[in-house]
Amino acid sequence: MTNIAFSARRQRGFTLVEILVTVVLVSVGLLGIAALQLTTLRTNQESYVRSQASVLSADILDRMRANAAAARLGPGAYAVEYNGTGDAATRAGRDLADWQQIINDTLPGGATVAAGRIVRTAGTNIFTITIRWQERSTGTTGDTGTNDGGPREFQTRSEI
Numbered sequence: 001m002t003n004i005a006f007s008a009r010r011q012r013g014f015t016l017v018e019i020l021v022t023v024v025l026v027s028v029g030l031l032g033i034a035a036l037q038l039t040t041l042r043t044n045q046e047s048y049v050r051s052q053a054s055v056l057s058a059d060i061l062d063r064m065r066a067n068a069a070a071a072r073l074g075p076g077a078y079a080v081e082y083n084g085t086g087d088a089a090t091r092a093g094r095d096l097a098d099w100q101q102i103i104n105d106t107l108p109g110g111a112t113v114a115a116g117r118i119v120r121t122a123g124t125n126i127f128t129i130t131i132r133w134q135e136r137s138t139g140t141t142g143d144t145g146t147n148d149g150g151p152r153e154f155q156t157r158s159e160i
Contacts, residue, residue: 046135046152052106053131053154056099060116060129063095064160071160072125082115082132109134113151130155 060078070077070092077092085100086093100116107114113134120127132151 049107049133049135049152050154053133054156056103056106056116056131057129057154057156059102060095060099060118061127061156061158061160063099064127067091067095068160071127076118076120076127078118078127079120080116080118082117083111084117103131103133107131107133109151124159126157126159128155128157 064071064078067077070090077086077090078096080086080096083100085097088094088097096118103114103116104111109132113132115132117130117132118127119130130153132153134151
């Protein structure tokens with residue numbers, strides 16, 4: 001009988017250690033799940049912005065197809081550098097001004113970084129549309145908002 005009483009006394013504090021180890025392991029697991037959720041949210045945001053850039057690219061291509069004669073004329077009324085708008089007196093100029101404004105309103109980075117550029121390949125009716133934006137800052141200490149060295153870009157090419 002003494003052996004049973006002695007054995008029960010030795011085992012008394014062991015359950016507390018087991019509980020503490022379990023709490024530590026569960027805490028580490030929950031921190032891992034939280035980190036995974038944060039990464040998922042960030043990736044989904046980047047994917048959303050990229051899909052918006054794709055829609056904006058299709059928008060200007062539709063405008064160019066609706067005004068194909070001006071797009072194909074000479075160097076092209078739609079050929080423009082970042083934040084360029086063209087001649088406001090023409091339909092192409094108004095299309096470009098509207099498009100640039102929508103880019104500024106839709107994509108992160110505002111008017112300083114978010115912009116579109118259209119380049120016509122010489123001697124063809126092939127246009128390259130490039131849309132750039134700046135991903136939002138993560139807000140961590142030392143984060144300047146550059147996220148991997150600079151603005152993101154989406155590029156598409158089409159023949160008008």
